[in-house]
Amino acid sequence: MAADRVSISGLSNNEPVDGFIVRYRDGSASKLDLATQQRSLDQAASTAFGRAQALTLKHQRTLGIGAELVQADRPLDRTEAETLMRQIATNPDVEFVEPNIRLYATLTPNDTFYNLQYGFQNGVGGSNANLAWDTGFRGAGKIVAVLDTGYRPHVDLNANIINGYDFISSTFYSNDGNGRDSSALDPGDWSTAGQCYAGSPASNSSWHGTHVAGTVAAVTGNAAGVAGMAFNAKVLAVRVLGRCGGTLADIADAITWSSGGAVAGVPAVGANKAQVINMSLGGGGACTAASAMNVAINGAIGRGTTVVVAAGNSNANVSGFTPASCPGPGGLVTNGLIVVGATDSAARKASFSNYGARVDVSAPGVSIASTLNAGTTVPGADNYVYYSGTSMSSPHVAGLVALMHSKPSVDRTPAQAETIIKANIKPFGAVPVPGPLGTGIINAQTTLNATP
The missing domain is CATH 3.40.50.200 (Peptidase S8/S53 domain)
Known part of the structure; x- marks a missing residue:
């Protein structure tokens, strides 16, 4: 289930989130092709927020562990971040998504x-x-x-x-x-x-x-x-x-x-x-x-x-x-x-x-x-x-x-x-x-x- 692939425990009421770590399944289209990955991210942002609260997501870099760092063009509060992550996880290529929390x-x-x-x-x-x-x-x-x-x-x-x-x-x-x-x-x-x-x-x-x-x-x-x-x-x-x-x-x-x-x-x-x-x-x-x-x-x-x-x-x-x-x-x-x-x-x-x-x-x-x-x-x-x-x-x-x-x-x-x-x-x-x-x-x- 998509919900099992989302981690929300690091979200805070005080600190907004503007980055997400997304791990795609090995061999999947989203893993192998950045254009496919970007289309999926664009769709997730559009579905989550529509035109009234338009949001742009951009692939930032690939981490050493093989996951992708995705950046939003504005900070999101706890509710917005959770909504977006759950939408990102509807892509079956997504293995796991979590906020890029601060420590x-x-x-x-x-x-x-x-x-x-x-x-x-x-x-x-x-x-x-x-x-x-x-x-x-x-x-x-x-x-x-x-x-x-x-x-x-x-x-x-x-x-x-x-x-x-x-x-x-x-x-x-x-x-x-x-x-x-x-x-x-x-x-x-x-x-x-x-x-x-x-x-x-x-x-x-x-x-x-x-x-x-x-x-x-x-x-x-x-x-x-x-x-x-x-x-x-x-x-x-x-x-x-x-x-x-x-x-x-x-x-x-x-x-x-x-x-x-x-x-x-x-x-x-x-x-x-x-x-x-x-x-x-x-x-x-x-x-x-x-x-x-x-x-x-x-x-x-x-x-x-x-x-x-x-x-x-x-x-x-x-x-x-x-x-x-x-x-x-x-x-x-x-x-x-x-x-x-x-x-x-x-x-x-x-x-x-x-x-x-x-x-x-x-x-x-x-x-x-x-x-x-x-x-x-x-x-x-x-x-x-x-x-x-x-x-x-x-x-x-x-x-x-x-x-x-x-x-x-x-x-x-x-x-x-x-x-x-x-x-x-x-x-x-x-x-x-x-x-x-x-x-x-x-x-x-x-x-x-x-x-x-």
Whole structure:
């Protein structure tokens, strides 16, 4: 039925939609011929809105997962978007259609940096990273892709950053004056009131990707700044979030590219293919097996890249959020897609952390100190700041996967890495309520010891 091929869970009453991701059946006329595809789109728009509310749909590009990005010439509200998608799905060539939703960094800003990183220590709420480092396996030779706002040059990061790619296709959202390009530098993601959607608040630049990258692989042992979980690894900075967040289509392409897949018009990642992808981002709406996000994640895992995502910060079940609710390959409980909840220094559930059966494990996520930039809009000086959020928990786990892979044996498969991490944990300080919040809090020491 056509209704089964439409995803409406990501639609919002607050944010209009002007793009759609349409996947056509392999071998179908719409898949093979753009003219046939366009005629079908024209018919769908005409049937849905007629002449009184005339709408033009245009094929924008083919995504790395093989789906098509279709752009409308005006924003549509929730009802209009649903009406249009249901009409598009009446074409029997359509396998699946969903809105090109926006996703956002999952952080809650906290205090400025002082000097404490409990998350890497062996206290009750720490990850025991300090004990794991004593094994000598500290991430050397491994690459963690951080799909985020990009990066700022920082004295405590520069030696471990690989400039990846800027996948933001919209010049409005990119904030850097152009669309996709080869620079993953973060120009700032500030916005003015009402700029993102009607009633949206003004916001300063977050430098979110720089903070996340520091947790993964800040330069360590240099008598300055902060430490990183896998401080001998490299971070492949990939820019997908700009002003007002980032789109599903751009993020799906970035997942494909970072894991070694092909994306039209973008040079291959080559030797910088990531062994791990970190996504400290999320948006509303359930992620189904047919969703573009899930298809991209499955492709990455199939190419041997473990995918780590933040559970989200709404103190709600992850079943209603993307990518945290994505089922991953086969919808299996353990398949190489690791969803991470947040705990505090007392090993208790962070008040904001999402929860539910799809959360695999937890990691420190309250008052996490890391690298940042002092600019409120455009870039300023290097600094260090405490942030809280599952955005901060996820890179602890991504860094841990890099530590595991830096052992001399053949890299574990994504599913094997997830299995070892979930089996080697520290207990919660109290039963998470509401929960569950995964099998426990990551224990880098025992995880590394259990890795062949």
